[in-house]
Amino acid sequence: MSCIVSFQSERYEPISELSSKGSEFMGTIKLKLDVAKLKNGAAKHTDMYRKASMRASRRMGEDMKKLATSNLESSVRYGTGGLASSIRYRYKEQKGGRVTVSLYSNSDHSDYRELGTGRVGAQSVRMEVKHAYGSVAYTSKDVWVFPTDMDFGVLYGMVSWQSKDGQWFARTHGQKSRPYLFPAYKQVSQKAKQYLSDEFRNVKG
Structure with a gap:
């Protein structure tokens, strides 16, 4: 079906502005339906292929979300918090004739996990994520202390202590990147043509 649909995997990149919904880091799959190449250009086929493209896009979106959720849940020791629901x-x-399907998170914590933070995040190996994001990393602090609700030394191996009033604190140089969106986006985008072919087989006329 490559004569009918051209496929482009768009660069995975962050949307720079923060909103009340958080920071969106988005991977977008672009599809373009070339009406002129539809079976003799018959108008009656245009709508059928358009709907097939939309069905394929919806399936890709659903599968990306499932994979991202699975990636997240398999790599988090202590719950998934609001990330999974984001x-x-x-x-x-x-x-x-263009159709796009995008995977993203609307949590402002998603970028920290996907890219990493601090010195550790800047030094972590991100492979394709590093290439796609460029040099983006959160490196504004060399080390910082933050309050926690438990002993992060036991949970994460971080330097932790408890104050006299019972409040736990932890010290960190940052965390390595642990991408969960990008791998899901990449896996599905590589199969985009198959999703389309599956839907196009049902187009009759």
């Missing part, structure tokens, strides 16, 4: 996808039909 994973979203959206698919949208645009002008010119």
Whole structure:
């Protein structure tokens, strides 16, 4: 079906502005339906293929979300907090036969996990994520202390202590990147043409 649909895996990149919904780090799969190449350009096929593209996009979005959730849950020791519930996808039909499907998180903690923080985050190996994000990393602090609700020394191996009033504190140089969105996006985007082919087989006429 490559003669009908062109596929582009867009660079995975952060949306820079922060909003009340948090920071969105988005991977977008772009599909373009070339109406002129539809079976003799017959108008009756245009709507069928358009709907098939939308179905494929929805399936890709659903699968990306499932994979991202699985990636997150398999790598978190102490719950997933709000991150799992922050994973979203959206698919949208645009002008010119274009359809996009995007995977993202609307949590402001997602960027810290995906990219890493501090000195440790800057030094962590991010492979494709590092390439896609460029040099983005949270390195504004060399070391910092923060309050916790338990002994992070036992949980994460961090330097931790408890004050006289019972409050726990931990010290950190940051955390390495632990991407969960990008691997899901990449895995599904590599199979985009298969998703389309599956849906196009049902187009008759």
